[in-house]
Each structure stands twice: as C-alpha cells, then as structure tokens.
Amino acid sequence: MTARDLGLPVRVPGDDLPAAVTVWEVGPRDGLQNETAVVPVAVKLEFLDRLADAGLTTIEATSFVHPKWVPQLADAEELLAGLSKRDGVRYPVLVPNERGLDRALAAGVRHIAIFASATETFASRNLNRTLDSQMEMFDPVVSRAVAEGMDVRGYVSMCFGDPWEGAVDPAAVVSVGQRLLDMGCSQLSLGDTIGVATAGQVAALLSAFAAAGTAMSALAVHFHDTYGQALANTLAALRHGVTTVDSSAGGLGGCPYAESATGNLATEDLVWLLDGLGVDTGVDLDKLADTSAWLAGELGRPSPSRVVRALRG
Ligand code: HMG
Numbered sequence: 001m002t003a004r005d006l007g008l009p010v011r012v013p014g015d016d017l018p019a020a021v022t023v024w025e026v027g028p029r030d031g032l033q034n035e036t037a038v039v040p041v042a043v044k045l046e047f048l049d050r051l052a053d054a055g056l057t058t059i060e061a062t063s064f065v066h067p068k069w070v071p072q073l074a075d076a077e078e079l080l081a082g083l084s085k086r087d088g089v090r091y092p093v094l095v096p097n098e099r100g101l102d103r104a105l106a107a108g109v110r111h112i113a114i115f116a117s118a119t120e121t122f123a124s125r126n127l128n129r130t131l132d133s134q135m136e137m138f139d140p141v142v143s144r145a146v147a148e149g150m151d152v153r154g155y156v157s158m159c160f161g162d163p164w165e166g167a168v169d170p171a172a173v174v175s176v177g178q179r180l181l182d183m184g185c186s187q188l189s190l191g192d193t194i195g196v197a198t199a200g201q202v203a204a205l206l207s208a209f210a211a212a213g214t215a216m217s218a219l220a221v222h223f224h225d226t227y228g229q230a231l232a233n234t235l236a237a238l239r240h241g242v243t244t245v246d247s248s249a250g251g252l253g254g255c256p257y258a259e260s261a262t263g264n265l266a267t268e269d270l271v272w273l274l275d276g277l278g279v280d281t282g283v284d285l286d287k288l289a290d291t292s293a294w295l296a297g298e299l300g301r302p303s304p305s306r307v308v309r310a311l312r313g
C-alpha cells in the first residue's frame with residue numbers, strides 16, 4: 001500500500017496561492033538532452049504519449065539546435081514525424097536561430113522557445129555568442145515566428161548564479177528579459193540553470209520584474225534542483241503571483257554546457273506539493289509516477305525524484 005492508497009497528501013488549501021498552475025513539462029527536452037546515452041526515438045515517443053495520458057498539456061518535446069552541440073536531440077525531425085499530437089496539448093520546441101526555425105516550421109511546429117543567457121560566459125559557452133549578438137540571432141527568429149502565427153517563449157538562463165561568474169545581478173536579468181519581451185516573446189521563463197537560487201532571491205528578482213512593469217502572468221519559473229531548493233523557490237514564486245512552473249518528470253535534466261547543472265524540479269515533487277495545497281494542475285500523480293518509473297527502467301538508473309522513489313521505489 002502506498003501513501004496514495006491512504007489518501008495522501010492531505011489537502012490543506014493555502015489562501016495566498018493561485019487556484020491553478022500550468023505545469024510546463026520539460027522532461028523530453030531538458031531531461032533527455034542531458035543523458036549520456038542517446039535514448040531511442042521509440043522510447044521518446046512513448047514518453048511523450050504517457051506524459052499526455054498523465055494530463056500534462058504543455059510538453060516541451062525536443063530542440064532544433066545544432067545536432068553536434070546536442071547529439072541527444074539530433075532526432076528532432078524523426079521524433080516530430082512520429083508524434084501523435086493530442087488535442088489540447090502544446091508541444092513547444094527549442095529553437096536558437098533561423099536555421100532551427102526553418103527546421104521547426106518544416107516539421108509543423110506551432111510553439112517555439114528561444115533561450116538567452118543573462119551572463120556573458122554562458123552566452124558564449126551555450127550559444128557561441130556574446131550577450132548582444134545572442135539578441136541579433138534571436139530577433140529575426142521571433143519576428144518570423146510571430147508573423148507565422150507561432151507562440152514564442154523566451155528563456156533566460158543563469159538568472160541567479162553562474163558557475164563562472166558567481167552571483168548574477170537582477171538588473172542584468174531584467175534587462176535581458178525585457179529585450180526578449182520587446183522582441184515579441186509571449187512569456188519569459190526564468191532559469192536557475194545550476195540550481196543555486198534561494199527563496200529570498202527569487203522574490204527579489206520577481207519584484208525587480210514587477211518594478212520594471214512586467215506582469216507576473218508573463219513569467220514562468222524554471223528551477224534545477226542541485227541544492228534541493230527548487231520546491232521552496234517555486235512556493236516563493238507562486239506567492240508572488242507566478243502561475244506557470246517548469247518541471248521535469250522524474251527530475252531528469254541539466255545542461256550539457258553548464259558545469260554543475262543537475263536535474264530539474266521533478267514534476268511529481270511539484271504535483272505532490274500542489275495537490276496538498278489544493279492547487280489544480282490537471283496532472284494525475286499516479287500515472288506520472290508510473291511513467292517516470294518506466295523511464296528509469298529504460299535509462300537503467302533510479303529516478304532522482306523523491307516522490308517517485310517514495311511511491312514506486
Ligand atoms: P555556431 O557554431 O555558432 O553556428 O553554433 P553557426 O551559426 O556558426 O553555424 C555553423 C553551422 O551549423 C552551419 O552549417 C549552420 O547551418 C549549422 P554550415 O553552413 O557550416 O554547413 N547550424 C545548424 N544546423 C542545424 N540546426 C541548427 C543550426 N544552427 C546552425 N539550429 C548554435 C550556434 C546556436 C547553433 C549552437 O551554439 C547550438 O546549437 N547551441 C545549442 C546549445 C543547447 O541546446 N543547449 C541546451 C539548451 S539551453 C538549456 O538547457 C537551458 C534551459 O533549460 C533554461 C535553464 O535551465 O536555464 C533552456
């Protein structure tokens with residue numbers, strides 16, 4: 001018998017929280033980009049299908065980046081050709097440049113995400129660009145995508161700390177984020193790429209965006225869980241009015257170009273918290289934990305998610 005069979009977690013609604021949260025599932029992209037072995041397309045397709053079965057409605061499917069930079073996602077075309085898209089489910093993909101946009105358009109993609117860095121060093125390591133030239137790369141991508149009627153999300157990485165530069169100034173993050181919104185991005189996802197943020201820092205960054213005139217509805221948070229702070233940071237963001245949270249089934253994830261990046265906040269850990277707080281996500285925790293346990297078997301190692309291990313370990 002598991003805790004779920006006993007009716008746990010107990011629901012005690014919080015009065016300073018949103019009624020519902022959109023979970024932006026990044027497991028197939030952020031999770032699988034960081035695996036040492038390339039996962040077969042058939043396994044990726046089953047993963048995507050099972051995530052939709054578990055009630056996830058935004059599933060970041062893959063990246064149209066240079067295949068030599070991220071060989072784990074070099075099968076993006078094959079993956080999208082094999083994907084049975086569900087009504088009511090969005091399948092955004094990462095696109096860094098016009099070559100990536102051409103590939104995404106040819107594959108029938110409707111939602112893309114560009115991904116900027118708040119720091120000079122990570123812009124160079126992850127995109128082979130400077131802080132300014134990353135914007136020159138993104139500008140035509142966003143304008144063409146918007147003209148095609150696509151939805152464009154903008155990621156900002158290294159929002160809190162950077163493995164080469166240390167603490168990151170919130171003003172630098174707001175400046176990069178505002179440029180992405182001005183370009184035409186509909187939403188910003190604020191990335192703690194190496195998982196070093198703490199809750200007070202999250203509140204301070206969100207306040208800095210609010211002071212610059214950014215609506216909290218235009219922001220999402222993207223926490224990696226290296227120091228075990230992702231859930232606390234998420235709660236701080238929800239209390240600040242954010243209602244979109246990125247997470248990865250089973251807690252997979254990391255960035256091959258960021259030293260010390262570990263897995264994302266696990267979707268199961270997030271849903272356990274939100275179920276307990278009476279915040280609706282539409283996600284079926286049992287189906288999701290089954291999916292992550294199945295994927296852990298395919299990957300040959302246990303899920304890093306505490307909730308998956310507690311429920312299915
Ligand atoms: P570059 O070497 O500067 O590329 O890489 P380039 O523009 O000089 O082009 C060189 C060649 O690559 C050309 O071919 C291009 O056509 C080709 P040639 O003419 O020489 O034959 N090329 C491409 N081919 C296929 N697809 C493409 C593409 N682009 C160029 N899209 C580039 C620049 C941006 C492409 C490279 O740096 C890159 O692919 N970087 C991606 C790195 C990445 O995916 N990192 C992980 C995702 S970010 C992340 O995980 C953080 C996040 O989760 C948030 C958080 O946690 O903070 C989002």
Ligand code: MG
Nearest residue numbers: 030191193254
């Ligand atoms: Mg990430």
